[in-house]
Amino acid sequence: MEKLTTESITVSYEGKKTIEDISIKLNKGEIVSILGVSGVGKTTLFNVIAGLIKPDSGKVFLDGRDITNTTGNTSYMLQKDLLLPYKTIIDNVSLPLVIRGEKKSKAREYASKYFEEFGLKGTENKYPHQLSGGMRQRAALLRTYLFSDQVALLDEPFSALDSITKTSMHQWFLKVMEQIKLSSLLITHDIDEAILLSDRIYIMSGSPGKITDEIIVDEPKPRSRDFLVSESFLKYKKRILDELES
Amino acid sequence: MKKKLRNIINDSSSVFALILILALWQFISSSGLVPKYMLPSPFDVVMAFVNDFSLLMGHAKTTLMEALLGLSVGTALGFVIAVLMDRFNLFEKSVYPIIILTQTVPTVAIAPLLVLWLGYGLLPKVALIILTTFFPITVSLLEGFHSADKDALNLLKAMGANRMQCFVHIKLPGALNHFFSGLKISVSYSVVGAVIAEWLGGLSGLGVYMTRVRKSYSFDKMFAVIFFISIISLVLMYGISYLKKALMPWENKKN
Numbered sequence A: 001m002e003k004l005t006t007e008s009i010t011v012s013y014e015g016k017k018t019i020e021d022i023s024i025k026l027n028k029g030e031i032v033s034i035l036g037v038s039g040v041g042k043t044t045l046f047n048v049i050a051g052l053i054k055p056d057s058g059k060v061f062l063d064g065r066d067i068t069n070t071t072g073n074t075s076y077m078l079q080k081d082l083l084l085p086y087k088t089i090i091d092n093v094s095l096p097l098v099i100r101g102e103k104k105s106k107a108r109e110y111a112s113k114y115f116e117e118f119g120l121k122g123t124e125n126k127y128p129h130q131l132s133g134g135m136r137q138r139a140a141l142l143r144t145y146l147f148s149d150q151v152a153l154l155d156e157p158f159s160a161l162d163s164i165t166k167t168s169m170h171q172w173f174l175k176v177m178e179q180i181k182l183s184s185l186l187i188t189h190d191i192d193e194a195i196l197l198s199d200r201i202y203i204m205s206g207s208p209g210k211i212t213d214e215i216i217v218d219e220p221k222p223r224s225r226d227f228l229v230s231e232s233f234l235k236y237k238k239r240i241l242d243e244l245e246s
Numbered sequence B: 001m002k003k004k005l006r007n008i009i010n011d012s013s014s015v016f017a018l019i020l021i022l023a024l025w026q027f028i029s030s031s032g033l034v035p036k037y038m039l040p041s042p043f044d045v046v047m048a049f050v051n052d053f054s055l056l057m058g059h060a061k062t063t064l065m066e067a068l069l070g071l072s073v074g075t076a077l078g079f080v081i082a083v084l085m086d087r088f089n090l091f092e093k094s095v096y097p098i099i100i101l102t103q104t105v106p107t108v109a110i111a112p113l114l115v116l117w118l119g120y121g122l123l124p125k126v127a128l129i130i131l132t133t134f135f136p137i138t139v140s141l142l143e144g145f146h147s148a149d150k151d152a153l154n155l156l157k158a159m160g161a162n163r164m165q166c167f168v169h170i171k172l173p174g175a176l177n178h179f180f181s182g183l184k185i186s187v188s189y190s191v192v193g194a195v196i197a198e199w200l201g202g203l204s205g206l207g208v209y210m211t212r213v214r215k216s217y218s219f220d221k222m223f224a225v226i227f228f229i230s231i232i233s234l235v236l237m238y239g240i241s242y243l244k245k246a247l248m249p250w251e252n253k254k255n
């Protein structure tokens, strides 16, 4: 079942086309990556989906409803965790509920139920700077989830982490996603990450950026670390590298 | 601030320098190099302070009341102006240069004018303090508002936050640090402003006291009141630091 679709989105900055004719779809419960080099226009596409910038043409649909140019439908997570330094973790993650008009105490109570599941137990009353980078990204994902359990837009969420933290965050992510089944679009420029985490991968390349390929990663989940060194993994990787070369 | 103050006092070399200055001062005044009535010794100054203690406290009460009243209104005004400037670009562009221009007029120069317009009561004093204290608040707050993280604002917008929510959750708390730097400046301006306004007339206040002791050439009392005023400013600034700590608990948990 299609959760989110975009219909030939084109965006220009200062008269110059940045992305052109982008049509993608995200099914319910899927994790779909958009893989491409920096500057190809991945974040621009996300901004359109989130309703933050107006496309020249094209439409965005959520559950078949036209949500082009409207905010508040899809949640958003960046490489920067954007946790507010003056709010405790519980207040940070429950912020979307407060924005929606929920009472602070109610919002806290609701958010606190998820701390265990997200591996954040005990951090409720800490401030962001007291947490490690990996823990902060966990909190950011929980905030994203509490904002919307419909669709999450994850813009290079792990790219600021060191490779060891990143590896363990990948396993954590797969585990949490298995439980919460959050339909997610994941932006990345890390090929391994895309193959490991996704059900499907869109390759974005060129100038203006276009979708040039779609790869289905038909591997059972949960995927362990061993998958990263398996033969099938390398096949996917080779195909992507070939595509990016051409 | 507290840390800084303690650092300064802990720093033995500055204690040593302070003692040296006091000793030198005591020596110069008691040796007769400068006539004693013109440069009282540190001991004389302390004695003058002790002798006039209750009188000074009475005057200080008036000055403090004026200062705090003016500071409160000035802070509120500075806040409102900063919010308006942040909200309306046109307002910032048109009003900001004018406000900066008004700040180049020295306090001492407008004080007599205010007295002519508003009389010798509380009003001209408070007005002067408002005029001198709102500016640091406006400037620092505005800078704080402008420094809000664009991505954080976008994130809130993507969550569907309205302008007010963006202000309450991002801009205002993000500007608190700036606000307190401004407030620290304004608080010392408020005391100095009150004293200057009192020079020009009034029945009580440390400025009035200063005018009286100046007329009677009581240099020891003059020195005593000068030190007293700077001590008041220091204590108020310390109070601001304390307030800041209480209102920004996340800053304390750093490190």
Ligand SMILES: Nc1ncnc2c1ncn2[C@@H]1O[C@H](COP(=O)(O)OP(=O)(O)O)[C@@H](O)[C@H]1O
Pocket: A013, A014, A018, A036, A037, A038, A039, A040, A041, A042, A043, A044, A045
């Ligand atoms: N607000 C903007 N104004 C003008 N150009 C922009 C703006 N945002 C992004 N761009 C340009 O658009 C291109 C795509 O940017 P972006 O979507 O951030 O790429 P990616 O996320 O894939 O790295 C880049 O060349 C970038 O310089």
Ligand SMILES: [Mg+2]
Pocket: A042, A043, A044, A155
């Ligand atoms: Mg980007």
